[in-house]
Amino acid sequence: MSGVESDLTSNFCSSGRFIINQITLDFPPLARSGAHQTNMNTQNLSQFGFREWDIASQLLHALAENNWNSEADGLGDGMQLEFNPQSTCVFLTDNKSNVVMLNQKEKLENWLSCWGCREEGFRSEVSFSHRGLCEKCAKKESKK
Numbered sequence: 001m002s003g004v005e006s007d008l009t010s011n012f013c014s015s016g017r018f019i020i021n022q023i024t025l026d027f028p029p030l031a032r033s034g035a036h037q038t039n040m041n042t043q044n045l046s047q048f049g050f051r052e053w054d055i056a057s058q059l060l061h062a063l064a065e066n067n068w069n070s071e072a073d074g075l076g077d078g079m080q081l082e083f084n085p086q087s088t089c090v091f092l093t094d095n096k097s098n099v100v101m102l103n104q105k106e107k108l109e110n111w112l113s114c115w116g117c118r119e120e121g122f123r124s125e126v127s128f129s130h131r132g133l134c135e136k137c138a139k140k141e142s143k144k
């Protein structure tokens with residue numbers, strides 16, 4: 001897996017499916033990151049590993065540069081860094097559970113998740129209704 005480790009950009013969740021396929025399934029992400037064993041999301045920076053600190057610093061740097069993908073992307077009050085050991089994602093979140101990660105252009109972008117079926121992706125990659133549903137779930141919902 002050295003190819004994955006040497007290419008830091010592939011560790012971003014912009015390629016979330018790749019991460020899930022390659023890393024999470026191939027070996028426990030925590031063994032590599034040096035983080036403490038836990039499956040819970042954490043905002044405790046002492047439970048981040050070197051990789052997670054690096055991604056966190058890039059998130060903060062993009063924040064400082066106001067480097068957002070579009071005007072639609074953003075976060076509200078209560079912004080925090082969070083690490084999900086199961087997906088190996090490091091992201092920014094807020095009081096309303098909005099999630100922001102760096103996309104492949106290394107810009108901050110909201111990561112949306114359909115609350116009906118859990119389909120997810122960057123705002124520019126998915127076409128969810130304003131109520132946060134993917135097209136399939138929005139159709140189902142409108143038939144009710």
Ligand SMILES: [Zn+2]
Binds near residue numbers: 133136137
């Ligand atoms: Zn859905």
